[in-house]
Amino acid sequence: MTILTKRFTDALDYARVAHAAQVRKGSSIPYLYHLLGVASLVIEFGGDEDQAIAGLLHDVIEDCGEPHRALVRAQFGDAVADIVEDCTDGSAESKASHTDIEAKRRDWMRRKLDYLAHLAKAPDATLLVSGCDKLHNARAILNDLENPEVGTRVFERFTGGREGTLGYYQSLSEVFSKRGARMVVQLEATVARMHALAGATSRISLTE
Known part of the structure; x- marks a missing residue:
């Protein structure tokens, strides 16, 4: 059984604030819906707390910017940060550079x-x-x-x-x-x- 601690709720709050102004493409659904969905699937398929937290934070560099690289690592540790890095195919800044x-x-x-x-x-x-x-x-x-x-x-x-x-x-x-x-x-x-x-x-x- 996956045990979720205060680290998970801290990550949820981090994701809520970081993605506060974002919605899913073509909708008015808060982006947090997707992050909660991913974390839920991670738990469903047997992931541990670090993986569930990474599910909440996996888009934070890509959609919210480079400063989150260091912030996620400092607040949630190397295991979470490494997964978030691995799930990132480009930062918000790099994607915005192409007009x-x-x-x-x-x-x-x-x-x-x-x-x-x-x-x-x-x-x-x-x-x-x-x-x-x-x-x-x-x-x-x-x-x-x-x-x-x-x-x-x-x-x-x-x-x-x-x-x-x-x-x-x-x-x-x-x-x-x-x-x-x-x-x-x-x-x-x-x-x-x-x-x-x-x-x-x-x-x-x-x-x-």
Whole structure:
């Protein structure tokens, strides 16, 4: 059983404050919803408290900025900070440096390919948190695909567009499958359904 202490509630409060002004793409849902969802999945799949805390904080560098690198390490320790670092494919500052649409797409593709290569050899502790993050995101996309008021327009929210987004999640599914990640059965099923509802006649992979 995973025991959650005051460190977890401190991390929850840290995430709440850091992401206070942020919402999920295409919605008015507070971003904290996603972080709670990831932490819940981490616990569901047997993660320990450090991994659950990393689930709450996994986007803080990417979405809130570089200063959080040192703050997370100082407040929550090396085990948490290392997972957060491993789950980060770019800081808020580095992503904001690209303003041209094509430059953003090139940067997106580079970051995603680098992240896929990183996952192939990432520690198991990281793999669980990352996989739960991707599963929660994939389920959110699937929910929108199943919503007739949104449907395939959901891909307009993403820099990678329809093919890039489908390809990225297919490639993620393949990496997690090869690594034997605990959540991979659910992720594979979700990604397959995403492809079907998006009208993809075959599985698109980012790395092919």
